[in-house]
Amino acid sequence: MKERIEMCLSGSGGQGLILAGIILAEAAGIYDGKEAVQTQSYGPEARGGASRSEVVISNGAIDYPKVIKSDILLALTQTACDKYVKNLNKDGILVADSTLVTEVPNISNKIYLFPIAETAQKKFGTKLVTNIISLGIIVGLTEVVSQEAIQKAVCSRVPVKAKEVNEKALLLGFDIAKDLKVKNKKSGNKIN
Amino acid sequence: MNNLKKGKNIKLLQGNEACAEGALLAGVRFFAGYPITPSSEIAENMARELPKIGGKFIQMEDEIASMAAVIGASIAGLKSLTATSGPGMCLKQENLGFAIINEIPCVVVNAQRGGPSTGLPTKPSQGDMMQARWGTHGDHPIIALAPSTVHEILTLTIKAFNFSEKYRTPVILLLDEVIAHMREKVEIPALEDIEVINRKKPTVPPEEYLPFKPDEDGVPPMANFGEGYRYHITGLIHNYKGLPTSNSQEIDAFIRRLYNKIQKNAKDIIMNEKYFLDDAKIALIAYGSVARAAERTVKLAREEGLKVGLLKLLTIWPFCFEEVNKLAQQVDLIIVPEMNLGQMVLEIERAAQGKCRVVPYNRVDGELINPIEILGKIREEIKK
Amino acid sequence: MKTVIDEYIRKAMFPNMWCPGCGNGIVLGAIIRAIDDLGWDKDEIVAVSGIGCSSRITGYVDFCSMNTTHGRALPFATGIKMANPDLKVIVVMGDGDCSAIGGNHFIHAARRNIDLTAIIINNMIYGMTGGQYSPLTPTGKFGSTAPYGNIDQSFDLAELAIAAGASYVARGTVYNPRQSTSLIKKALDKKGFSVVEIISDCPVSYGKMNKMKSPVDMLKWIKDITVSKKAWDGLSPDEKRGKYAIGEFLSKDRPDYTELYEEIIKKAQESGGNK
Known part of the structure; x- marks a missing residue:
């Protein structure tokens, strides 16, 4: 793996992106024993408005704490996708929600599309776990943190009452990633 | 692990x-x-x-x-x-x-x-x-x-x-x-x-206590209210007893003592960190989150063979005047990246006393300065 | 002859800075007599004030004392009381200090019902700065910044304190020092936020601008504009106009803020473990 991995989780306020970033950083920093920094950018609104969470993971000390060029981009809105895809590394990957991001950018990067929010609603009756399914997909696809670490981090950061559903959501994300990987081998760049 | x-x-x-x-x-x-x-x-x-x-x-x-x-x-x-x-x-x-x-x-x-x-x-x-x-x-x-x-x-x-x-x-x-x-x-x-320092208490009985009479270090011992030391505190300029004074000698001594209490102990208070400054010809001086961008810039610049170093300020006030003055004698250029329109750069210029060029790099759009920008600024300045 | 007052004052600070005929000294005397009656230990008392002539009182008393910033005496006192609830904290303010710049702090101290005693010396004017009108200057009266008469409506500080949640509210005057002493004593003794407004005179500023040149004129005026709480209740609205009720308006028991915070500490320690 690269010495320094930069991730950008983007979408709108209320989608749980900041929590997702915290969980990733905790998985890397506390449970995988690496260095990790999570930062965020948000507007004054608690719900809606642009929201982005950035995570940098490294084997050594982290100087600059924010993303310069993202290696992994999660986009949960069209606006976020359009804005942050410009900052995607040339060998970076894009994970996007296929129902929320309908205009897929024309780039040569690997793109993984999946109706994440819709699946959250269908399988768990709530879109609240969209962020955790997304984490499962990202970790399943990239192994940026270990599956064991992300599981521990999810359990430590979500409310006790919601632990079970979030664990299930994470496992579902892992499964989705497996399918996406298989499809990717068959069909090249754009996967859905 | x-x-x-x-x-x-x-x-x-x-x-x-x-x-x-x-x-x-x-x-x-x-x-x-x-x-x-x-x-x-x-x-x-x-x-x-x-x-x-x-x-x-x-x-x-x-x-x-x-x-x-x-x-x-x-x-x-x-x-x-x-x-x-x-x-x-x-x-x-x-x-x-x-x-x-x-x-x-x-x-x-x-x-x-x-x-x-x-x-x-x-x-x-x-x-x-x-x-x-x-x-x-x-x-x-x-x-x-x-x-x-x-x-x-x-x-x-x-x-x-x-x-x-x-x-x-x-x-x-x-x-x-x-x-x-x-x-x-x-x-x-x-x-x-960890080291934890607590305020020094008076060693004299209440009747001898002068709440604003300094010890040799310029700092008076402090009795907390409720500990049997009855004294007065006022926002007016006050004498050793804590009572208002209009005696010009007392006023002058008080203001200077207050000021010198920090200035004379500046060595104890000033903290900073140096990265790759030993052989540097260009110095970045930064603090807060921007210092982390600057640290990365130093690494990137060194990869290009540029002798860039960083002085990271941890203590802002009192200002490390002597440190910067020495640095200005060593390097040709100091660049000061700040998320403002140039504040600490004023103090740095003052300390440099014209011994090297001091150049600000500023950003005020609500985004953190990134290492690439600072590197760009270095390249731009060395052409001048 | 030594009086009870001598026991409680800082002699080094005298003569005081107040003008001849000023009511502040009468209030100082009333506070000291009330404290002496209660038999409080000087070491457990903290006197806090803001800015203004009345606020200089804290410099004259031999307690732990604090002459703070304008209007802010109550939040300073709140910090002291929270940090050490065993201390008896007395706050002395002027009318401008308490009700204009410190108005927000006043209503919130009352709302919290923190165990402080607030004594407001109401001379209806900013005396120290030269007679500008305050929120307690009656409508129609003159001040150096109201040369054509004051058009502002004044606060009724006692009503304000009651509405905001104080436990004890009373009003006295410098014309009735014995009554004022007794009201202050009750206020000091009351757990929770206690307010005593003392109507006082400023012959140099208020008197001069409102056709009362001597302190005696002013005291007579204070006598004329005040009626006992009992008599007040029988007056018609017309008869009440321009007059002030004096006496005790409210004395009720409600948990004081520091007691409530002790409960929080218990709760936190039971549920949260020790850190």
């Missing part, structure tokens, strides 16, 4: 959480505050943690009252903290001056956001550096520290309290929105592994 197994207390902490952790380790037992972005998490953490250890938290009716309550609690014997951001910092200036003139230990956190006025509540800035120095009126000393990592927020919060207690003065901890909200891995030290 699981760090927790090694017996170390390692946590992923937000900058504001680390500030609260540091404060509790330093012995803080009182917090008064008022909600404001991006510092509110400090208040929230203190509201949760303080009562667990018998400490007190109060949300006051405004920023002015918070500062007043913190001073009151400190006089009554509790180490006290308040936290705010620019708009609140403006309101705290009045009573900050009261704490300075009466030499009341306390720490004020300013998690800087864009200004002036309401400005950019959720975005970072370093626009309050000069406010920290001169915000309250009149000639006065101040100590201001600026961490750049979450771990430094924890350690400098402890330092801030130690300086505050040692020198009987308010200390300002200057965060910015990036590091206040940033989460990072932090090893929380055990209480026995």
